[in-house]
Amino acid sequence: MSDFLEIVLRSACVLAAFLVLPLLVGQTEHKVMAHMQGRLGPMEAGGFHGWAQLIADGVKFAQKEDVVPLAADKSVFRVAPALGIVSYLFALAVIPFGPHFFGANVPGSLIWVLAVSGIGTVGTLMAGWSSGNKYSLLGGMRTAAQLVSYELPLILVSASFAIAAGSLSLVGIAHAWNPWWLIWQLPGALVFLVAATAELQRPPFDMPVADSELVMGPYTEYTGLRFALFLLAEYAGIVVMSFLLATLWLGGWTGPFDHAIGWLWVLIKGGIFSFLIIWIRVAWPRLREDQLQRVAWLGLVPIALLQLAITAVGVVVTSQ
Amino acid sequence: MSTGVTGYLVLLGVGVAGAVLFVAAMASRRLLAPRAPSLAKLTTYESGVDPATGGWAQNHFRYITYAFLYVVFAVDAVYLFPWALVLRDHDLGVASLVEMAIFIAVVLVGLLHAARRGMLTWADREDAPEGADQ
Numbered sequence: 001m002s003d004f005l006e007i008v009l010r011s012a013c014v015l016a017a018f019l020v021l022p023l024l025v026g027q028t029e030h031k032v033m034a035h036m037q038g039r040l041g042p043m044e045a046g047g048f049h050g051w052a053q054l055i056a057d058g059v060k061f062a063q064k065e066d067v068v069p070l071a072a073d074k075s076v077f078r079v080a081p082a083l084g085i086v087s088y089l090f091a092l093a094v095i096p097f098g099p100h101f102f103g104a105n106v107p108g109s110l111i112w113v114l115a116v117s118g119i120g121t122v123g124t125l126m127a128g129w130s131s132g133n134k135y136s137l138l139g140g141m142r143t144a145a146q147l148v149s150y151e152l153p154l155i156l157v158s159a160s161f162a163i164a165a166g167s168l169s170l171v172g173i174a175h176a177w178n179p180w181w182l183i184w185q186l187p188g189a190l191v192f193l194v195a196a197t198a199e200l201q202r203p204p205f206d207m208p209v210a211d212s213e214l215v216m217g218p219y220t221e222y223t224g225l226r227f228a229l230f231l232l233a234e235y236a237g238i239v240v241m242s243f244l245l246a247t248l249w250l251g252g253w254t255g256p257f258d259h260a261i262g263w264l265w266v267l268i269k270g271g272i273f274s275f276l277i278i279w280i281r282v283a284w285p286r287l288r289e290d291q292l293q294r295v296a297w298l299g300l301v302p303i304a305l306l307q308l309a310i311t312a313v314g315v316v317v318t319s320q
Numbered sequence: 321m322s323t324g325v326t327g328y329l330v331l332l333g334v335g336v337a338g339a340v341l342f343v344a345a346m347a348s349r350r351l352l353a354p355r356a357p358s359l360a361k362l363t364t365y366e367s368g369v370d371p372a373t374g375g376w377a378q379n380h381f382r383y384i385t386y387a388f389l390y391v392v393f394a395v396d397a398v399y400l401f402p403w404a405l406v407l408r409d410h411d412l413g414v415a416s417l418v419e420m421a422i423f424i425a426v427v428l429v430g431l432l433h434a435a436r437r438g439m440l441t442w443a444d445r446e447d448a449p450e451g452a453d454q
Binding site: 003006007008010011012014015018019062063064065066067068069070071081082085086089090093094103104105106110111112129131132133134135137141144145148149151152155156159162163165166167168215220221224225226229290293294297298301305308309312313315316319320 | 326327328329330331332333334335336337338339341342345346348349352353354355356357359361362363364365366367371374376383386387389390393394397400401403404405407408410413414417420421424428431435440441
């Protein structure tokens with residue numbers, strides 16, 4: 001019976017983290033973008049620094065009418081937002097905040113994260129296909145094209161981290177970490193950051209939702225809370241990818257006094273990567289579809305393969 | 321704690337939590353959001369113009385080559401993960417490194433071939449380099 005209680009408690013904690021961390025990232029994005037681009041809008045609501053903007057957005061989303069277009073494949077259209085939510089919840093559950101501080105610990109947690117984070121894209125595809133809208137359809141197609149190209153470097157460099165650690169468990173990888181990884185795995189970490197940004201369809205890789213061409217891509221027909229759930233999934237995706245990279249490349253909880261404040265190190269390291277992903281959005285213009293594919297196949301994949309070679313040779317040489 | 325079967329049960333619980341979150345969100349939407357459907361509102365959005373034909377239009381399936389390459393490399397990647405666990409083994413380490421290098425080199429030749437044939441450019445095939453008539 002206590003096992004059952006533990007499972008319920010852990011699930012509830014993962015859900016709580018899922019509802020808090022993405023909103024923190026969202027709030028940070030509002031403020032960081034406002035400062036970097038001199039935007040005045042997000043600085044108004046609530047007085048000091050526009051602190052209430054996110055709450056105002058939430059209230060607005062909840063009050064909007066939910067429209068399911070006549071042309072849509074209605075049941076698929078309605079369910080699509082749930083997939084992104086559930087997939088990133090699954091991924092967040094296995095990210096360790098300390099050697100004994102995690103939602104769930106399974107032996108192949110790295111594989112698990114890579115597997116479930118692909119499901120969210122299926123939700124986007126479903127949204128694009130079921131809307132019965134040409135913008136949505138094209139957006140969905142672009143999503144698919146982007147996924148097949150960027151999933152690959154992401155998986156290859158994840159494999160590199162796994163090889164370096166000799167473990168497929170995120171806890172095991174963080175345990176195996178040492179400061180040499182900062183240099184040894186640097187190309188892999190850069191590839192991971194770029195590919196993760198593309199996976200999340202964040203600018204400059206936001207071709208699928210390019211507002212000047214496709215209105216809002218796969219989400220064009222969505223309104224109100226369903227649309228908000230897609231946004232929540234995007235921010236949850238930022239959290240998952242940032243914390244994953246923090247675990248893989250920066251050793252997760254490793255740091256001074258990590259027996260006491262390991263979780264704080266994870267938050268700081270993950271927060272840095274979240275900030276970087278926001279910064280990238282503000283700093284770079286959108287890539288064209290052909291440039292997007294070229295970056296993946298002729299840039300990231302070769303670098304990822306090179307990283308694999310460096311890692312494998314390094315492991316064999318040092319373990320002899 | 322929370323290793324072995326418990327870990328997977330927690331993941332199951334997290335899945336249930338996700339479903340509950342979605343259902344709760346949809347229920348609160350039902351309570352809070354107005355409902356006043358009209359024909360104009362339910363029409364497909366095409367930037368204000370009346371929608372022409374259906375939404376499921378034919379379009380160019382341009383990324384089929386990428387999809388094929390992805391499948392090849394994804395299968396390749398599946399072999400990388402178990403390799404991660406045996407590379408430190410003294411009997412298998414060096415031998416598996418050489419084998420894996422040959423394996424990846426073969427796949428890489430395929431990628432180079434595709435790139436040389438101009439299949440990794442998004443543009444139409446006419447402006448692909450010579451010899452890329454397919």
